[in-house]
Amino acid sequence: MVKLNINGADHELDIDPQMPLLWALRDHLTMTGTKFGCGQALCGACTVHLDGQPVRSCQTFVGDVGDSKVTTIEGVSGKVAEAVRAAWTKLDVVQCGYCQSGQIMSAIGLLTQTPKPTDDDIVSAMDGNICRCGTYQRIRAAIHDAASTLA
Structure with a gap:
């Protein structure tokens, strides 16, 4: 058990x-x-x-x-999670959507630890999160947007 x-x-x-x-x-x-x-x-x-x-x-x-x-993505909550979700929607990040729960969970983890990430911080934290559709620029922009919202 x-x-x-x-x-x-x-x-x-x-x-x-x-x-x-x-x-x-x-x-x-x-x-x-x-x-x-x-x-x-x-x-x-x-x-x-x-x-x-x-x-x-x-x-x-x-x-x-x-x-x-x-x-999990079903249970994540709080101001960082809400800012990330809002930025994802605002910037229309999702294309096919398959990777997005993992992308969002990694982005929330990053912003919780590093509220004002640089591009290098984002690249490092999101390394290993693969997007088959190649929405990396929108993901990075959404993380910056969420950080601005939280500031």
Whole structure:
């Protein structure tokens, strides 16, 4: 039995502790906002927050989560999250949308740690979040917009 705190709610799952968090979220808790991309922590589609820090859920085993709090795209909230969501909408960032939950989770993590990021900060924090549609310029602009909103 594995105990997880997801989006503020406690869950007990009868699953293998070596199961990736991604599959516990998607297959056992039906939280499908977190996407499967590569399965190797290279694309960022599966990004969630573990105690507020962005992590790749495809390579985070549920047995390693322990007492940490997991936040998914379904449960992320607060002023930084709202500023990021508003900027994403305002600047029409999304094209196909597949990578966007991971992009948003990484952007929220960045702005929480670095409220006034430079372009270099953004590139560094978003490195490993792949967008098949190539909306990187809009993503960077949206992060700057969200930072301005928060200032």
